[in-house]
Amino acid sequence: RSLGIAESEHQKLMADLPEGEKVKVLLAQALFGKPDVLLLDEPTNGLDPQAINWLENFLADYEHTVLVVSHDRHFLNAVCTMMCDVDFGKIELYVGNYDFWKQSSELALQLQSQANAKKEEQIKQLQEFVARFSANASKSKQATSRKKQLEKITLDDIRPSTRKYPYIKFEPEREIGNDLLRVEHVSKTIDGHEVLKNVSFILRPGDKTGIISRNDVTATVLMQLLAGELKPDTGTITWGVTTSRAAMPKDLNPEFDHDDLNILDWLRQFAPQDEQDNTFLRGFLGRMLFSGDEVLKQLNVLSGGEKVRSYLAKMMLSK
Template sequence: MLTATGVTVRFGKRVLFEDVNIKFGKGNCYGIIGANGAGKSTFLKVLSGELEPSKGEVSLEKGERLSILKQDHFAFEEYTVMDTVIMGNKELYDIMKEKDAIYMKPDFSEEDGMKAAKLEERFAELDGWNAESDAAMLLNDLGIIPENHYKLMSEIEARDKVKVLLAQALFGNPDVLLLDEPTNDLDLKSINWLQEFLINFENTVIVVSHDRYFLNKVCTHIADVDFGKIKVYPGNYDFWYESSQLALKQMKEQNKKKEEKIKELQDFIARFSANASKSKQATSRKKTLEKIELDEIKPSNRKYPYVDFKPDREPGKEILQVKNISKTINGEKILDNISFTVKTGDKIAFLADNENAKTVLFQIIAGEMEPDEGELIWGTTITKSYFPKDNNYLFDVDENLTEWLRKYSKDPDETYVRGFLGRMLFSGDESLKQARVISGGEKVRCVLAKMMLSGANFLIFDEPTNHLDMESITSVNDGMSKFKGNILFTSHDHQLTQTVANRIIDIKADKVIDREVTYNEYLGIE
């Protein structure tokens, strides 16, 4: 068991969190959530021992081993892939190397023999004889082919380094597993495998992630970093989110009788208990949920941007026909004879073996690139707005944010434009920031504001959740779900894709698959 007792972290006068007291129990998976800058990754560093708290202590039960997902993908370049994974259990790796060094000695002494015997005993206790086969199994499950297992880390692709470091963290059945954004840079197959691994993992997992679907699948508890405190709630991310929204609503309804509020809470918990996951933790989670008291749920301190796309006019029956589109870039055929028709009400999620195919197709549909062959036939009532994956070119101007956004507004009044920026969390003087120096997340919020002001009835999104925090992702998800027009989009956010799309188009190397299903239904078909 890992225990945080009276933990406080301060940087100068700023208190990230104070007096945190949490026991992380065996068999549970804790999702650490909080606004950007709240201290989620810092808390993981404190738990791992990498960072000393300003006050308090973190203790691990005697004899237990803690493992952490390393963030430096280039830290093991001179080691083989196999050795890098086994390093996940440092004691075992050190014994292996010490043992090998003794056996390599040309003048092997009696003392060496006694030392080797002791090392062999501990090696067997740590299940060392199965180390390489266990490591190989993890690597195979994560899609690292056997031919690469004994290559140097410097010889494998960057996307595979991420998987090797994940295998390193999972290796040797650690008692406590700390994972900071484990789904970043992972393909869908690897994410699904990791979800199943963690659902069946019998020890303690503590994870920071912006992936709501992932948190919903694996978490038994949510640890919320808010108001300078860290409070643990039973249940997954959806339970935390819905309960915090309920608490906010009840706080605004001060006159409501306590009995009515308790009844509202009980109905809410009953619904979530019924929807608990089928994992082995479901029964205990249900019992914990049923014990929750009214005062235990606090409204969140989070700020959610207001995302609402309202079309100026309804689209007619004719939307868009994409006919035989082909495009070659630098000698590589990116799109080959792509055809489909967008119908009324379609919200289409695009998948592709080649990531670039989606971006190039969206650039052609948005009018930012010409196809080599084929044509687009638009309905006469359609107006479009485009969210590019790389939006930096839009901000290469000497303007502040108010001036930048005013160009796209039908109402040029500064108060109106600044009010719109305020809805996107740019308050006061922040709306006077220079456009070219704002962060990636701020640029995304500005492009979303531009799209909302457009009044378009046909929206194209290329990875709209990149650089966003969980609150903004939730708002974008809600805005896309409520939108009454057509959407073409691609996103690595599973929950957004599942809740927005009613049709999937998958661009394969040799064919295009087009199905009117949800994302989860499509993955089931595949």
């Protein structure tokens, strides 16, 4: 119950549960009995905000050891007292949460770069002195001393992180007006259950709005209505005349259900006529971290993250 699994779901088979509920059941199984060590791999995936808040509080008060992998920095900040930074095949430990690790690692890199800059300036001055006075008998001892100083100076090996980040930028082809989206008195019933009742709101250019609901179906139905995949029972949804839209569905698997296509050919379907050549598409996918022969990966072997990056590339092409 703490994870928000309704009592009506308790006797159902796992196969009949929605994906989000399956995650909650598996999480409850892991937490049951308070084991000495909890190993959690992306535990917030599929959880609603209420369940995540409960899990954060539970783990923060948990008296035993927790080792967690997560892309949710807010969750890591709330739960973790130590961070393991895995880079270049090494692990460095930081005592503190995610924000502390980020600030500390960036500060360490900055100080290292500043120290190298000072050393480089010192090296330049010593080299100039040696070049100028090495042939001067009265200065030869000083030149020799400077040479020895040069030999002792070593620059720190500063390597950029192996972490890479995709380049995501949406560029609409035309300016949009002030009337971006107007939702008025929208209601919707699904399978006999009213999931939306008399909903009204307005979005204007630049707004960034999050949709939070205790019921996953409600949020999903609202998104499907906005994307035009469903029609409201009552009310109206009006987009601005000059507005272009791109939508990412909750479940990407049907979008990639093509055994005979690779990423490159799949993306080509959505590109304008003048942007369908391999050079352009490879460059575009390179922005999303697909390099070399990775663009020839078959769709049926893509990971969840690769599907998201591929779909974002499609959305950016749509403009």
